[in-house]
Amino acid sequence: MTGGLQRVASTVVLVALSLLLTALILWVSGYRVGDVFSGIIQGAVTAPGAFTSTIRWAIPLLLIGLGVVIGFRTGFFNIGGQGQFYIGACCALAVSLGWREGPVPLVMLCGTLAAVGAGTVWSLLPGYLRVRFGTDEVLTTLMMSFIGALVLQYLTAGPMRNPSGTGQTAASERIPDAFRITDGSGVSATVLVLVGGVALLVWLLLERTRFGLSMTLVGRNPTMARWQGINVSRVGLAAFALSGALAGLAGAVELYGPGARLVTGFSPEVGFTAVVVALVGLLTVGGTVVAAVLFGGLQSAIIFLPIVTDLPPPALVLLHGMVAFLVTIRFRAVRRPKTLGGKAAAS
């Protein structure tokens, strides 16, 4: 990690620059930047329940973001977190509604496993095409993400639609309260232990195991990794599988936690924001935790803010875009292998 401090500094500067540019746009549009700033502090930290809300929004960002860290470190631009998240949530919902009379812990375990499995499958398909045929994973994961969103839309508007539901937005039935691990706030000891444990496991995997090291090596230089006897395809597939599993798990947590039911197109930005979170976190587990809380705080504030300064939520999308636009400037940790898999590997 040569120049680690420099990278941290440049990321902090770039994120600050993005905030500054967004503040400038707000100022030009006639918002009082001071009010917005104090509103953000209130909405993310100081107001009653605000910090809980920050953590609630940080949790899916962290889980999906950790998947992004694994993928990007191994050199794969798996940007399909959104679809994997949706598919995971859908499968957990299907299990929980289909077997709602079953023993609670067993149903929840099956639902969570279904979510993790579905996310894995959703990610492994592009992963297999990538390592076997060299098919560009940016495109395929993006496409799988769109397909996942349409599957959710189909299920919530069709087979799983709440028959007694009213209103325009398609939504599923609620799962029984016994299945839930949090109340509507989305934060409880169970969730925190679960998510903390997962983050710890990912850290151990990446920083303390041989396999994690081989992932980083494949990401840095796949040719060299192959010469050193690493099975590059297997490491690549594992990276895709783990990314998908984490995003699927995030879907299950969302359902069993704050959601309790699925609404079409819920949390539409979370997959992309998780990519931003991982990059701001410099593709490290600790950094991603910090970045997830930061962006969770902004998300929480934007829900809180309309009360304070009537700032419309799209301002947050604008800010995320700004950070993404700038944060990879001079970013050198991510390199995609150009010769992995398929014919190119043979030649």
Next chain:
Amino acid sequence: MEQILATTLRSAAPLVLVATAGVFAFRAGIFHLGLEGLMITGAFTTVAVGDATGSVELGILAAVGVNLALSALYWWVIGPLGANVIIAGLGLTSIGLGGTAFALGAIFDTRGSIFTDVVLPRPVRGITSGAGVIISDLSILVWITPLIVLAAWVVLRRSRFGLRLAAVGEYPFSARSAGVNPSIVRLQALLISGSLCALGGAELSVGALRNFTENMTNGRGFIAFVAVIFGAWHPIGAALAGLFFGFADAIGIQSQINITERVPREFVLMIPFVLTIFAVWLGGLWRRRSLEAEAGYAELREPD
């Protein structure tokens, strides 16, 4: 049937324009995921400026101007500053989607959508029966879209610039040794691309309709991106793919009206995405080297 074809042309025109935009970027070796963002800034600026000045031409001019500025910024960030092409592109899309929705609130003090009186001229209008329905009430942009596609093909195939673009995309080293500055050529390609996105967005907001709605592009920029891949990076191919996706969209709209019970609309909407996965997979198998512009792509990822 006439109705489906008429809807096809309306749905396809913005896709084809943005897909042509994508072809220019791709030929320069840039994986342009900001198309969606540029499309919506085009749609919004046309409505905002067009409504303020009462002139649709000024609106489009302003939209092109805004997109030129955004494209130049994108070039600056991914070129000289060395940011990641894909992440910055997705960022550009978020800036477009978030920025226009935000501006809608800030300028018009509303959320959702605004209506406007300005509209693109429609050369043929008022035919209500027979095959004429297909071409009736199409905006002027739909009529000139085929010309733009042909022009793009001629430029890419027959002009000095087109050759330079191909060289930069496929092998920047040889371009440089021939005295061409790849960075400048990429800027030119992105500027053309941005202008075409502005036209695509304008067709969306004041061509078929007369309004701007938050997130009205609704993934069309990505579908256009897909059309570029599906059309093998060729302007004619991309246009045909755009036309096909427009047709799929038209069928989706029709099925929503007629046969919702049998074919859920979501499955029709999935067609482009599923096909794309097949297309990039097979395309990668067949033409690994020739069209992927890999070298240019690689150079952008790690500029010198």
